[in-house]
Amino acid sequence: LAASSSDEIEALREQIRQLDQKLRALERKQELRDEAAATAAKPPVVTAAASGFGFAAADKAFELRIRGLFQFDARFFLDDGAPNRDQFLLRRIRTPLTGTVAGIYEFNITPELGGGTNSSTTVALWDAFVAARFSPAFGVRFGKFPSAVGLEPGSNRHFIESPFVNSLLPNRDLGVEFFGTLTDGLIDYRLGVVVGVPNNTTNFGGASPDLNDGDRTLAGRITLHPFTQLKDSPFAKLSLGVGFSHGNEQGVAGANLSNGLSNVTSQAQQLIFNYGPTLYAAGTHTRISPSAEWYPGTPFSAVAEYAHEEQDIAVDATGLTRTFENTAWRATVGYVLTGEEATKSGVNPKTAFSVGDGGWGAFEVVARVSGLDLDSALTRPVAAGGAGLSRNNNVKSAFAYGLGLNWYLNRSARFLINLENTEYEGAKTPTAAIGARDDELVFITRAQLTF
Amino acid sequence: LAASSSDEIEALREQIRQLDQKLRALERKQELRDEAAATAAKPPVVTAAASGFGFAAADKAFELRIRGLFQFDARFFLDDGAPNRDQFLLRRIRTPLTGTVAGIYEFNITPELGGGTNSSTTVALWDAFVAARFSPAFGVRFGKFPSAVGLEPGSNRHFIESPFVNSLLPNRDLGVEFFGTLTDGLIDYRLGVVVGVPNNTTNFGGASPDLNDGDRTLAGRITLHPFTQLKDSPFAKLSLGVGFSHGNEQGVAGANLSNGLSNVTSQAQQLIFNYGPTLYAAGTHTRISPSAEWYPGTPFSAVAEYAHEEQDIAVDATGLTRTFENTAWRATVGYVLTGEEATKSGVNPKTAFSVGDGGWGAFEVVARVSGLDLDSALTRPVAAGGAGLSRNNNVKSAFAYGLGLNWYLNRSARFLINLENTEYEGAKTPTAAIGARDDELVFITRAQLTF
Amino acid sequence: LAASSSDEIEALREQIRQLDQKLRALERKQELRDEAAATAAKPPVVTAAASGFGFAAADKAFELRIRGLFQFDARFFLDDGAPNRDQFLLRRIRTPLTGTVAGIYEFNITPELGGGTNSSTTVALWDAFVAARFSPAFGVRFGKFPSAVGLEPGSNRHFIESPFVNSLLPNRDLGVEFFGTLTDGLIDYRLGVVVGVPNNTTNFGGASPDLNDGDRTLAGRITLHPFTQLKDSPFAKLSLGVGFSHGNEQGVAGANLSNGLSNVTSQAQQLIFNYGPTLYAAGTHTRISPSAEWYPGTPFSAVAEYAHEEQDIAVDATGLTRTFENTAWRATVGYVLTGEEATKSGVNPKTAFSVGDGGWGAFEVVARVSGLDLDSALTRPVAAGGAGLSRNNNVKSAFAYGLGLNWYLNRSARFLINLENTEYEGAKTPTAAIGARDDELVFITRAQLTF
Structure with a gap:
């Protein structure tokens, strides 16, 4: 009986060891998955809301x-x-296209498709400029702007x-x-x-x-x-x-x-x-x-x-x-x-x-x-x-x-x-x-x- | 021997308790992850298919x-x-821009960049309207439309x-x-x-x-x-x-x-x-x-x-x-x-x-x-x-x-x-x-x- | 004592069996989740980077x-x-719109909103063409192109x-x-x-x-x-x-x-x-x-x-x-x-x-x-x-x-x-x-x- 009990205990111990191994494997897999998600390149962010329509790199260095x-x-x-x-x-x-390129170059290209008078055939370029703000105290803007x-x-x-x-x-x-x-x-x-x-x-x-x-x-x-x-x-x-x-x-x-x-x-x-x-x-x-x-x-x-x-x-x-x-x-x-x-x-x-x-x-x-x-x-x-x-x-x-x-x-x-x-x-x-x-x-x- | 067997059983019990705890923790973590995914704000949906190009809020209240x-x-x-x-x-x-703003305000801005005659320099505003359908029986459209x-x-x-x-x-x-x-x-x-x-x-x-x-x-x-x-x-x-x-x-x-x-x-x-x-x-x-x-x-x-x-x-x-x-x-x-x-x-x-x-x-x-x-x-x-x-x-x-x-x-x-x-x-x-x-x-x- | 030891071992065995079942369930759940992710339709890819702005179906058959x-x-x-x-x-x-439709039909629609002279009101259609490359040796392009x-x-x-x-x-x-x-x-x-x-x-x-x-x-x-x-x-x-x-x-x-x-x-x-x-x-x-x-x-x-x-x-x-x-x-x-x-x-x-x-x-x-x-x-x-x-x-x-x-x-x-x-x-x-x-x-x- 003692021997049998000891055998059984040994068998249980082995089962537990295996369970523990499997559990660790599962935990590790989960950790790896979490790490991968954390370090993955953040995908671009798409916006379709009251604030407007557009999409941007996760770090906003490029935005349209x-x-x-x-x-x-x-x-x-x-x-x-x-x-x-x-x-x-x-x-x-x-229908303006505005946004940012390479972090600091902000652009605005605004066609006016109709307007000003009762003519609906007027198409003109309203704004077309690039602005680069190198520091809070100094930026430069060029093109056609307000x-x-x-x-x-x-x-x-x-x-x-x-x-x-x-x-x-x-x-x-x-x-x-x-x-x-x-x-x-x-x-x-x-x-x-x-x-x-x-x-x-x-x-x-x-x-x-x-x-x-x-x-x-x-x-x-x-x-x-x-x-x-x-x-x-x-x-x-x-x-x-x-x-x-x-x-x-x-x-x-x-x-x-x-x-x-x-x-x-x-x-x-x-x-x-x-x-x-x-x-x-x-x-x-x-x-x-x-x-x-x-x-x-x-x-x-x-x-x-x-x-x-x-x-x-x-x-x-x-x-x-x-x-x-x-x-x-x-x-x-x-x-x-x-x-x-x-x-x-x-x-x-x-x-x-x-x-x-x-x-x-x-x-x-x-x-x-x-x-x-x-x-x-x-x-x-x-x-x-x-x-x-x-x-x-x-x-x-x-x-x-x-x-x-x-x-x-x-x-x-x-x-x-x-x-x-x-x-x-x-x-x-x-x-x-x-x-x-x-x-x-x-x-x-x-x-x-x-x- | 009995004491030793009892000790061993106690040790196994402790091991099983720990395993169970770890398993519960892992299960709970998984549940939380599932809940988070379920309750997370649905991201905008991007479409690039035979049905066209565009993107929209998950609830379609805003769509371009x-x-x-x-x-x-x-x-x-x-x-x-x-x-x-x-x-x-x-x-x-x-190149029309169409879509929806705030759920019911549908817009259509359609420039015609060339067309009508053999002149390819004709640029005109073809459509420019907003339509709001307040109920199936009643909507209002204003602007330039068909x-x-x-x-x-x-x-x-x-x-x-x-x-x-x-x-x-x-x-x-x-x-x-x-x-x-x-x-x-x-x-x-x-x-x-x-x-x-x-x-x-x-x-x-x-x-x-x-x-x-x-x-x-x-x-x-x-x-x-x-x-x-x-x-x-x-x-x-x-x-x-x-x-x-x-x-x-x-x-x-x-x-x-x-x-x-x-x-x-x-x-x-x-x-x-x-x-x-x-x-x-x-x-x-x-x-x-x-x-x-x-x-x-x-x-x-x-x-x-x-x-x-x-x-x-x-x-x-x-x-x-x-x-x-x-x-x-x-x-x-x-x-x-x-x-x-x-x-x-x-x-x-x-x-x-x-x-x-x-x-x-x-x-x-x-x-x-x-x-x-x-x-x-x-x-x-x-x-x-x-x-x-x-x-x-x-x-x-x-x-x-x-x-x-x-x-x-x-x-x-x-x-x-x-x-x-x-x-x-x-x-x-x-x-x-x-x-x-x-x-x-x-x-x-x-x-x-x-x- | 032997009976009690045997009972206890039996109880442990049952606990282990249950633990094992739960672990298998968790593993299976994880496998299913992985399979679902692998077989899910790949979502469109959005780009906002130095290479430009756009979005495309995962297989690039449709791209804007x-x-x-x-x-x-x-x-x-x-x-x-x-x-x-x-x-x-x-x-x-x-502001060109370029891309691909249905795999092989590449389009380019390029309005020129200002340019050529010192007049900033010139709006014209610069390019408007579709090109289909049926094989490396043979494609056809039609419209207005360089x-x-x-x-x-x-x-x-x-x-x-x-x-x-x-x-x-x-x-x-x-x-x-x-x-x-x-x-x-x-x-x-x-x-x-x-x-x-x-x-x-x-x-x-x-x-x-x-x-x-x-x-x-x-x-x-x-x-x-x-x-x-x-x-x-x-x-x-x-x-x-x-x-x-x-x-x-x-x-x-x-x-x-x-x-x-x-x-x-x-x-x-x-x-x-x-x-x-x-x-x-x-x-x-x-x-x-x-x-x-x-x-x-x-x-x-x-x-x-x-x-x-x-x-x-x-x-x-x-x-x-x-x-x-x-x-x-x-x-x-x-x-x-x-x-x-x-x-x-x-x-x-x-x-x-x-x-x-x-x-x-x-x-x-x-x-x-x-x-x-x-x-x-x-x-x-x-x-x-x-x-x-x-x-x-x-x-x-x-x-x-x-x-x-x-x-x-x-x-x-x-x-x-x-x-x-x-x-x-x-x-x-x-x-x-x-x-x-x-x-x-x-x-x-x-x-x-x-x-």
Whole structure:
């Protein structure tokens, strides 16, 4: 019995030994599997979410984002004396490719497939630039990019259309720009050498003299964030900035833009001032534009901006050149009724709009006043020291005030409503062809989708 | 011995306890791993297959598809009296971005990079719309989208080029449209307020009066699927529809399209009717287009369509306005020789074409007859109650019949061959400059790739 | 005791049996998991790296690549007698979609969003083709693709701008081409039937006669790799080629390109020869272009190329047709200072440029001589057997020599500097409007990003 018991115990011991071996093997296999997973090259990360569409290397050194901007507007002119201008339009249809290459080279290639006017066949290159930030204090950007001179070139945070300030400032320009952040975020700077586009413009025609005059324009912007260190202060996100440009511009008499000048349109894109076929840019063009932005981290937000330009213009066929000064300004406020924080990029609604779930998104009311004051010498006879433009067709000044309601359905979709009235001075004989000389009362809606 | 045996048993028991513990630990670890995998956020899904290229959130609430359409045609005019019109052409090169944002907002942005004519430099925005389907019965679409008036705007299921019916109907239009499916799929409806484009057109020139006339056009389509409930019936996929549009159009004398009218071309895109520089749209434009589609779930398919338009046109410089009526019709059939089912989107071949494996893809024969009947008053003198257009240059009616062979190499590639003859009435003095007044016998091939 | 010992042993045995069962279950579970992973459909592969952005099915049968080309140039004319031509420009902004469908159908759709001139609004379709390689010896390509006639159509491996050879050869053409590799890589062939574009051109205007003349042009290239079998030989990557085209071309008097002819520009894209409004293509056009390329697998590289064309041109309003012959040539060498291998696609730097890590990338010096010799009869009076073009405005021949430094920051980014001088013969009365008649000394820089 003892022997048998001892044998059995021995047999059990052997069984246990084998079990233990198998268990260790299994454990080891599991460990190896875990190690392999931990040390495996991390695969690229694909994103398809409210933040957009794209894919990137795990370390983000290479990233591509495929983006879209869709704006469909309806404009209704309520009382303006000129017929037949109500319209649907594709205001902006853009499909930007943005991203990063080799860690620090950020690119942006943005075609505009339709937009600007009621023509849906306009296809243009909106942005095309590469930016390399070598350190927080120093980066370089080159190509075609949003001008540093104005606060919101070619766009508007609160309203559907830009105020008159944008009518005196460049939109996109072509060149090389240095940028950075100094003294712990207190100062942002941008300083560039650019071609120098006419006001409110992005395109460079082959015939445009601005590219061919052999001159460059110096353009930049300094932005102060005076209280950025006071993290919890409502003033932490107050920004004070000033943009500027200075350069020579040389046009040829003839068409708008080719003359190095840019006609002025109303808030609703109606022509209200036309430099005509005789005048052309011929000398120095200087712009300065101070601005203040305040996003205190609450539902409230406020932006104010001023623009002044001084330009040498040839006023007759002999090339007689005079200097003219124009100014514009605006003040905008917004308040998010549904309580979300107002940020520079908009509002991120707490609940998305949904027919089933009863969510409504976020609502923001906005208000704006803006003004334009063109040099009165522009419509004075040449013999009297002016530029000789017709007083009948061209406004001398404008004052606009408007209200709007911005409905943020979710992070991607929004629906905007604006009602704006503009009062003009000058242009006493309105004509249908030029329009918009009576006060302009316009109701605009926009359906926008971004991804 | 007993003590020793007891000790040994105790030692074994301890060993077994340890083994059991280790085993439990391993089991638990495995369970945790399984749970983690089950509850982990599902990563986005990437697709690169015959169904296309794209990526989407796991729940499909956000999805982006990057698509392509490539059509390379060769046209050979076999016997037409006009020289030098044989050509290669890039008929349609499009790279649509389509997808979904926030669950229900579907977007489509389609640039056309080349196409329409033998110019390969044409770049235009073809589609740009957002559609939100809030319930099966109700959705809204806005932007630029395929018109509801015709059955196959700007494309053709069976043949390379569209029949005459498309010459009298809009292609793309700009506006807002409501759509949905009622009574369990029995009725589909589309009803929109659009700008109102001229016939067979997608573009809105900045000078086009159709955008500026302050009027809107009502356009829509009702489609009945009368036997959709009889799932197994060959009539389940029979559709009967009627499209319509009604609105004011106002052109200006001068160029094609700017006059609010659209010249008529042959099946092979040769100009056969020219509204000329005097006539312009001046009043009501009404279109109606009934159609029938039958895809019985077999290799056979059939489509028939009719279009009638009535338009007020100013016929002289005094603005004298008269109403003209044009009609067109077509009937198309197809049969898949290799036995696959003919569907509305084409044929999905059982075996793909392959040089090595001996697969041949699918083959479908198609046939079509179509007709055009323009108002005979258009070529009658103004003094006699007509529009005063030349009888020499403009056809009065046309009748076309054609055969084709469609080779589906796989789900993405197809090669099409069409032979079509068109007989004209009217236009008795053909000229080379205008061409196509003799009967047109044309042989067209198309190589197409879609992704 | 014995019984108790026996019971205990029995209990232990049962425990061990249970442990063993659990272990087997766990092992089996693990095996099943491994099997499932091994047999699971392999998911698509996403790439975001120096090699580019894209995604593909695991077997690569379906692949999409989203690519970009960004070139921002600055040109400085150092001494040329004509004012105001210094400029920044977006030379090429392209966003190609390339990839594979169903295994063998490779596609390329390349829009050019800006480029060619200082206009940044040019949007055009650059490439649009599908190529199917059925076997190494035989494939077919159709659509719009880089012409086979020249070695580097529309681009240059070593320098920023192409040499004069490209001025006499087509850039992109439209048609069908067969291609393949014969005799174990010894011979590459391309042979196509194309529309036949004018020299140095990619666009086909709707009015261009070249598409409408009903003629086709035969175009191709044979490339020999005589020592490709000697793998380790420095001559293994020596290529000798000859491109050719032959066809009828018919223009109409009037504008450049519409006349079926293409004006000649300098290396810095300044107009130096203008066919004018009277001359037009009227008959046979034949080109031949032998070339040699040598990339011996070392830092050194060399390319030489010659082009000869013979074209029938109508020289007056009576259609009097004469034949003119033009030739051009170039020789280019490069040497990578940092020791990397020079390849046809550039240089892959051993270390990437980095401000922090002290890497500098790769540097390559390049040198080029090139010449242009236009038929002297072109500027001889018609009565004397010439084409009657002005001797004042049009150069007769040109000789250019230049140096360059190419800095490869990493695989994606490069910065190029070129200094090139061109000496002209003919055109004795330079005018500012036409420019570039004095010798042209130009300094060009390029910042380039590809992905």
